[in-house]
Amino acid sequence: MAVERTFSMIKPDATERNLVGAITTMIEDSGLRIIASRRTRMTQEKAAEFYGVHSERPFFQSLCDFMCSGPIIVQVLEGENAVKKNREIMGATNPEDAEEGTIRKKHAVSLEKNSVHGSDSLENAAIEIEHFFSENEIHP
Ligand code: IDP
Numbered sequence: 001m002a003v004e005r006t007f008s009m010i011k012p013d014a015t016e017r018n019l020v021g022a023i024t025t026m027i028e029d030s031g032l033r034i035i036a037s038r039r040t041r042m043t044q045e046k047a048a049e050f051y052g053v054h055s056e057r058p059f060f061q062s063l064c065d066f067m068c069s070g071p072i073i074v075q076v077l078e079g080e081n082a083v084k085k086n087r088e089i090m091g092a093t094n095p096e097d098a099e100e101g102t103i104r105k106k107h108a109v110s111l112e113k114n115s116v117h118g119s120d121s122l123e124n125a126a127i128e129i130e131h132f133f134s135e136n137e138i139h140p
């Protein structure tokens with residue numbers, strides 16, 4: 001198995017409900033290590049760029065508005081099969097479909113306000129990490 005890095009975000013619905021510690025604990029309990037972490041805010045420009053693949057979808061503007069509506073936590077996670085493992089502990093995009101014990105099942109409020117983001121491939125993980133972190137902010 002390969003040690004990988006993935007990008008994680010705690011979304012505004014979760015920071016608003018004071019769930020940063022609870023979600024971070026679920027990540028750490030999975031064995032993944034948080035090797036970079038920062039509280040910040042999205043701008044409309046950054047949200048539109050970050051979610052660019054969804055720019056033609058009907059929910060795009062609402063998603064960008066939501067992502068800018070409050071603070072977020074951006075993190076780099078490291079561990080064996082980190083990309084897949086993080087997607088597993090996040091649960092399905094729609095919390096109604098998420099499995100028991102996942103972050104989204106436990107904490108998400110809706111399909112849009114689903115508490116966390118996680119990279120969906122190793123390639124996208126590298127791109128998304130670069131959006132938010134320089135190498136000297138990452139400390140394994
Ligand atoms: P993911 O976050 O599980 O990778 P994506 O399909 O990449 O899911 O969608 C990105 C984000 O856009 C979701 O996490 C969610 O916040 C939002 N989203 C996805 N589909 C819908 C929808 O049909 N309505 C509203 N928001 C959506």
Ligand code: MG
Nearest residue numbers: 117118119120
């Ligand atoms: Mg996605």
